[in-house]
Amino acid sequence: MTETAVALAQCHDYDPDRVAHAIARQFELLGGVRRFVKPGDAVLIKPNFIAPRSHKQDPTQTHPEVILAVARLLKDFGASPFVGDSPGWGDAHICAEALELIEPLKRLGVPIRQLDRPRTRRVGRHGPRVGLSDVAMEADAIVNLPKLKAHGQLLVTLAVKNMFGCVSGKRKALWHYRRGGNPAGFCQLLIDICYFLQPAVTLIDGIVAMERTGPSGGDSRPLGWLIGGADPLSCETVCCRLLGIDPERVPILRTAGQMQLDGLDFDRIELVGDPLGEPCSDFELPTTLIPIRFSLRRVLRSKLRQMWLLARKPRPKPASSA
Secondary structure, eight states, X not given: OOTTOXXXXXXXXXXXXXXXXXXXXXXHHTTOGGGXXXXXXXXXXXXXXXXXXXXXXXXXXXXXXXXXXXXXXXXXXTOEEEEEEOOSSSOHHHHHHHTTOHHHHHHHTOOEEEOOSEEEEEOSSSOOEEEEEHHHHHSSEEEEEOEEEEETTTEEEOSGGGGGGGBOTTHHHHHHHHHTTSHXXXXXXXXXXXXXXXXXXXXXXXXXXXXXXXXXXXXXXXEEEEEEESOHHHHHHHHHHHHTOOGGGSHHHHHHHHTTXXXXXXXGSOEEESOOOSOOSOOOOOSSOOOSOOOHHXXXXXXXXXXXXXXXXXXXXXXXXX
16 A cells, blocks of 8 residues: 555444444555554544534534544554644633533543643744644644635645644744745645644545635535545545545645645545545635735734633632542
8 A cells, every 4th residue: 555545435424333434444444553553652633623613503623423433443442542632712622512522532531632832843844943732742643633624715624734733822823924925835834734743644524524615614515525544635635636626726735736745646646445436516615715814913813812712711610628
């Protein structure tokens, strides 16, 4: 099996048994769990958390059944998984609560961790120093669980951008301010962060995607696919074929081509699993892309709103004395 192999598994809804079967099949098609992690490894399950919203409300975030299926699989294998992210709004615990994940993960013995404790690391050969979460960097392996969705700035986000969530807190907004004026430069930053963190495997939740706009507020679009592989760019390339999108229209993939990276030639990607079939011809994309760059005023407003959200977070009650 090649490094750019991509596994395709059909799964038409979020029934727990069907999702668990499809996730297990994804790993089998890619060479088994052992190819990516070892028993005893601390494994970061990195979903797409963005704000405290229920999956019943919109398809903005990775569906909880996908997260739970991966967590169970890793636990059964003998790894020590934990779920972590640094969402744009709130924190990982608030988002997990909105997704009704707190109790199921507690029963599994899988903790939820905020991707905080930033340490600056240089990403890319000549890239900038970025504050990446030490929690993420200390993990033995990362399982990248993005949501397949439209995006108002980047057309679609498929695999690479989910690793931007390992940039702690509102430093993400600051990078929008610093690099957003140069879309190719911003996309190169996203690619460099993804390659620096080196997720062991990416499994994209395209069972129900989000179309029309993003990164939130779009419409549900049932697609019925899980797309996975060791190489995020290969996964993105296959997703473009699935959606009927010219990869050159996708800023991240266009930049990856300028960087002369592998995984962009669909004909050289080994497809395993269910046949891809005809591309989706009517997936609704944003009609106009909005600027990537945040104004300094927007960064400050975002920071104040984040502080307000976290201030409203219920504090744990002190244990009562005997």
